[in-house]
Amino acid sequence: xxxxxxxxxxxxxxxxxxxxxxxxxxxxxxxxxxxxxxxxxxxxxxxxxxxxxxxxxxxxxxxxxxxxxxxxxxxxxxxxxxxxxxxxxxxxxxxxxxxxxxxxxxxxxxxxxxxxxxxxxxxxxxxxxxxxxxxxxxxxxxxxxxxxxxxxxxxxxxxxxxxxxxxxxxxxxxxxxxxxxxxxxxxxxxxxxxxxxxxxxxxxxxxxxxxxxxxxxxxxxxxxxxxxxxxxxxxxxxxxxxxxxxxxxxxxxxxxxxxxxxxxxxxxxxxxxxxxxxx
Numbered sequence: 001x002x003x004x005x006x007x008x009x010x011x012x013x014x015x016x017x018x019x020x021x022x023x024x025x026x027x028x029x030x031x032x033x034x035x036x037x038x039x040x041x042x043x044x045x046x047x048x049x050x051x052x053x054x055x056x057x058x059x060x061x062x063x064x065x066x067x068x069x070x071x072x073x074x075x076x077x078x079x080x081x082x083x084x085x086x087x088x089x090x091x092x093x094x095x096x097x098x099x100x101x102x103x104x105x106x107x108x109x110x111x112x113x114x115x116x117x118x119x120x121x122x123x124x125x126x127x128x129x130x131x132x133x134x135x136x137x138x139x140x141x142x143x144x145x146x147x148x149x150x151x152x153x154x155x156x157x158x159x160x161x162x163x164x165x166x167x168x169x170x171x172x173x174x175x176x177x178x179x180x181x182x183x184x185x186x187x188x189x190x191x192x193x194x195x196x197x198x199x200x201x202x203x204x205x206x207x208x209x210x211x212x213x214x215x216x217x218x219x220x221x222x223x224x225x226x227x228x229x230x231x232x233x234x235x236x237x238x239x240x241x242x243x244x245x246x247x248x249x250x251x252x253x254x255x256x257x258x259x260x261x262x263x264x265x266x267x268x269x270x271x272x273x274x275x276x277x278x279x
Contacts (some may be wrong), residue, residue: 025052110159164203
């Protein structure tokens with residue numbers, strides 16, 4: 001009988017699950033789906049008989065594994081073979097829940113302050129960069145409506161903006177800014193307006209002061225894309241709807257200063273285009 005195991009830490013291995021469930025009864029197979037090099041937050045364990053499966057639910061549901069309280073239940077997919085013609089297009093409820101849980105975990109990871117010892121800071125940053133790799137690959141793989149939807153629903157945008165606004169500027173890594181800058185061009189106007197509603201400019205404008213020119217480029221690129229959405233929804237003869245916000249945070253002056261620095265062609269061109277959008 002197949003069991004669904006949810007709320008797994010992405011580090012938990014199939015062998016760990018096998019050993020855990022084998023302590024209760026005979027295990028036939030273990031599967032943890034992998035996406036972009038990491039577990040998707042759930043797995044399946046097939047037990048030899050129904051009695052063993054029920055014992056696993058009784059004894060293992062809610063126990064802590066790798067810092068997460070796992071959820072164990074009978075897989076809702078038991079009769080999939082009988083229903084495949086009807087349900088081929090249907091996504092299993094378990095998988096939807098686990099997918100969302102993974103995105104929610106990423107949002108929480110991004111909101112962890114970079115505090116503690118050097119080793120603790122290294123671990124926090126490493127976890128956040130692994131999350132960013134997952135997001136880049138997911139958006140690329142899903143072309144990218146489903147992935148973007150989960151990014152917005154889970155609070156991942158707020159996680160990025162928390163880092164940009166609160167982290168010591170030169171402790172912000174390129175992988176983090178690169179990921180955010182790659183999310184913005186893939187978004188439609190409605191999604192970019194949702195980003196604007198989360199007050200992105202204080203954090204993004206800070207990136208323009210970074211010592212790494214690539215991070216500066218990521219910052220101005222993200223600002224340009226967000227402003228472009230506002231421009232696309234405004235009559236030609238009207239003031240840009242985000243003008244007052246940019247003025248409020250000194251954005252026009254900061255972008256003009258970036259233009260004058262002439263760090264490279266990308267930053268100069270995009271700062272000029274961004275200023276042009278506002279006037």
